[in-house]
Every structure is written in C-alpha cells, then in structure tokens.
Amino acid sequence: MQAPTQADLLTLLGTGLAVVSTAGRVTWINPALGELLDVGPRTAPGQDLTALMRNPALAAQLDRVALERRAYNLRAVTFGVARGRELTADLILQPLDDGSILVEVHPLAPELAAASAGTPLSATLRGFAHEVKNPLAGLRGAAQLLERRVVDKDLRQLAAMVIAEADRLAALADGLLRHGGAPRLGPVNLHELLERLEGLVVAEANAPRVRHDFDPSLPDTLGDADRLLQVLLNLTRNAGEAGASMLTLRTRVEHGARVGERTVRAALRVDVIDDGPGVPDDLRDTLFQPLVSGRPDGTGLGLALSREIALEHGGDLRYTSRQGETVFSLYLPMERPHD
Known part of the structure; x- marks a missing residue:
C-alpha cells in the first residue's frame, strides 16, 4: 500500500486550510475549509479569499x-460562512517559501467567541498568566536571596524593587485567572x-530621561492602581x-472629552509623550490589535x-504620532457610569 503524501494528509485534516497568492487569490483549499465556506475545492482556486470569507479587512493582513x-x-x-451564517475563528497566516501564504482557520466555540467579542484578550491572557506564574515565583525567590546577602544599600533597594514588581505581576496574573478577571x-x-x-523607568538599563508636566488640581480617580500602572508601564x-x-508624563482634565462612542462631561487624561521615531505607517490601523507587534521579538x-x-x-x-513626537493618551472619565 502506498504511503499517503503530505498533500493527502493536508487534505484529510479537519483544520480548515487554504493557500493564497500574494494577490490574495486562492490556489488551493482543503475540504474542511471548503465545507465551512460552502465552496468546492475545484471552484475555489482563482477566487479572492477575502470575498469568499466576506471579510475585506483580511486583505490588509x-x-x-x-x-x-x-x-x-x-x-x-469574524467572517461569513455557508448559507449566510457567520463564524468567529483564530487565523494563522504563514508565509511559504514560494511566496504564497498558508491560511489556517481554527473556529472558536460559541462561548469563547462571545467572550472574545467583549474582551478580545481574555482567553489569551489567562493562558499567558498560567505560563508566567512559575517563572515569577523563581524570580522573586532569587531576588529575596540577593536582598539578604548583599551588603550594598543600593543593591538591596534594587532587589526589593524586583520583589515588589514580581508581586505586582503575580497579582495581575491572579486577577486574570479569577473568573472574569474583574x-x-x-x-x-x-x-x-x-x-x-x-x-x-529610571531603574531600567538605557532608560530615557523623564520629565513632568502635571496639573496639580487633578482629583483622585476610581480604578485598579496595579492595572493602570501596567498600562503606563507598557x-x-x-x-x-x-x-x-x-519621556514627558503629562496630566490634564479635559472637558467634553470623547471616550469611545460617547462624550463625557470631563475626563482625566494622562499623556505619555516620547521623542522617538513615531509609529510605522503599516502599524497605525492595527496597533491595538492582539498579537500584532512591530518588533520581531514582540508578543503583541x-x-x-x-x-x-x-x-x-x-x-x-488613543494615540497621535509623527516623527519626533508620539503621544499616547489614557482617558478616565471623572463621572462613573452609575452617576
């Protein structure tokens, strides 16, 4: 009996697969994806994948x-499938040696799809939180040993900072692992x-200089201090x-601020301003999407x-960016929703 070829195995896989050209045209599709999209393996080649999936935004990716x-x-x-229905799935886009692109489609269970629609990172972050808890414990233990053994006061302070950061990140991971991560x-x-x-910031190697531009009249806000610190640290x-x-850290009160889809009477605004090269043009539309990064080693x-x-x-x-000045602005409404 002849052993199955690689092409045979790909055809038999239950994972939806397609190969598309650099122009986005399908050159091959397996039966699993053909069944999802209600298109035959013989009729799909030559068609635009974004049209078959009813998702024009996929072309940019x-x-x-x-x-x-x-x-x-x-x-x-989310994209269109057979008979006018919609499906939510994770997609993997992988470049091939011949210049074409392999597209893998991994449908999400309905409950995961619903969770992703409301909080797109929750499932990913809970998995990430599981992965980092053990290394954090080891990091904290090593820093504790250093704190006990070193004599230099500055080194003990640095070890204490590592311990505090490990505790903060562990608490953040615990929050993500709790139900809903509230x-x-x-x-x-x-x-x-x-x-x-x-x-x-200043404790890190090759850190930029930091200056302040604070509004002293800024009132306290209601929030999760550790999570807000994580935003600013990122x-x-x-x-x-x-x-x-x-880096310039600036605080202001903005009246009539636009927050999401609504306008609020007033919002606290924290600006993180840097003098770097700016956000690359090809990242501007997808900068806040999960698993999208401008660095080869970035997690996105x-x-x-x-x-x-x-x-x-x-x-x-939100952000604005040009060469020499990028401003990320965190808006926190002064009135809470129940007000």
Whole structure:
C-alpha cells in the first residue's frame, strides 16, 4: 500500500486550510475549509479569499504577511460562512517559501467567541498568566536571596524593587485567572502612580530621561492602581524600545472629552509623550490589535492589554504620532457610569 503524501494528509485534516497568492487569490483549499465556506475545492482556486470569507479587512493582513515574510496570529476574526451564517475563528497566516501564504482557520466555540467579542484578550491572557506564574515565583525567590546577602544599600533597594514588581505581576496574573478577571477598584492618585512609574523607568538599563508636566488640581480617580500602572508601564517601555531619549508624563482634565462612542462631561487624561521615531505607517490601523507587534521579538499583547484595561475602567486609550513626537493618551472619565 502506498504511503499517503503530505498533500493527502493536508487534505484529510479537519483544520480548515487554504493557500493564497500574494494577490490574495486562492490556489488551493482543503475540504474542511471548503465545507465551512460552502465552496468546492475545484471552484475555489482563482477566487479572492477575502470575498469568499466576506471579510475585506483580511486583505490588509495578507498584504502585511506577504511584505514582511513572517507569520501572524489573528484572534477572534469574524467572517461569513455557508448559507449566510457567520463564524468567529483564530487565523494563522504563514508565509511559504514560494511566496504564497498558508491560511489556517481554527473556529472558536460559541462561548469563547462571545467572550472574545467583549474582551478580545481574555482567553489569551489567562493562558499567558498560567505560563508566567512559575517563572515569577523563581524570580522573586532569587531576588529575596540577593536582598539578604548583599551588603550594598543600593543593591538591596534594587532587589526589593524586583520583589515588589514580581508581586505586582503575580497579582495581575491572579486577577486574570479569577473568573472574569474583574478589576479591584479603589481611590487612585494618578500623580503618586506616575511617581511610582518613574522609579521603575529610571531603574531600567538605557532608560530615557523623564520629565513632568502635571496639573496639580487633578482629583483622585476610581480604578485598579496595579492595572493602570501596567498600562503606563507598557507605554513607557514601548517608547524606550522604539529609541526614545526623553519621556514627558503629562496630566490634564479635559472637558467634553470623547471616550469611545460617547462624550463625557470631563475626563482625566494622562499623556505619555516620547521623542522617538513615531509609529510605522503599516502599524497605525492595527496597533491595538492582539498579537500584532512591530518588533520581531514582540508578543503583541502590551498595547492590546493596555487598551482593554482602559475600556474596563470606562475610559479609552488613543494615540497621535509623527516623527519626533508620539503621544499616547489614557482617558478616565471623572463621572462613573452609575452617576
């Protein structure tokens, strides 16, 4: 009996697969994906994949994979399937040696799809939280040993900072693993939070300089201090990794602020301003999407998580960017929804 070829095995797989050209035209499709899209393996070749999936936005992602020649994972993409229905799935876009692109379609269970629609990162982050808890425990233990053994006062302070950061990240991971990962709300003084942030930034190697532009009349807000700190830390670290030499932390009260789809009477605004090269043009439309990163070693979780945290506080995270000045603005409404 002749052994099955690789093509035979791909055809038999239950995972939906397609190969598309750099122009987005289908060159091959397996029966599993053909059944989902209600198209035959013989009639699909030559057709536009984004038209078959009824998702024009997918074209930009295919162009990006073709241009950069690296794989992308797309979370919770909704597209049209057989007989007018819709499906939500994770997609993997993988460049092949001949210049074409392999598309894998992994449908999500209805409950996961619903969760992804409301909080697109929740499932991914819970899995990530499981992965980091053990390394964090080891990191904390090593820092504790250093703190006990070193004599130099500055080194002991650095070890204590590592312990505090490990505890904060472990608490954040625990929050993500709890049902719903609900934030722990309490009064937050944003200026105290920013001073804590500055201490973390300047302790890092090759850190940019930090200056303040604070509005002293800023009132406290209601929020989860650890999660808000994580947002700001993600923004400052991104700026440093992008080559910024100066960071400005600015606070303001903005009246009649646009937050998401609504206008609020007033919002607290925290701006993180850097003098780096700016956001690349090809990332501007997808910057906050999960698993999208401008760095080869990036996870694509930082900004997506940051925006999710802003949204769960009833706020928003937006940015403007040009060469030499990028401004990320965190908006936190002064009136709560129940007001």
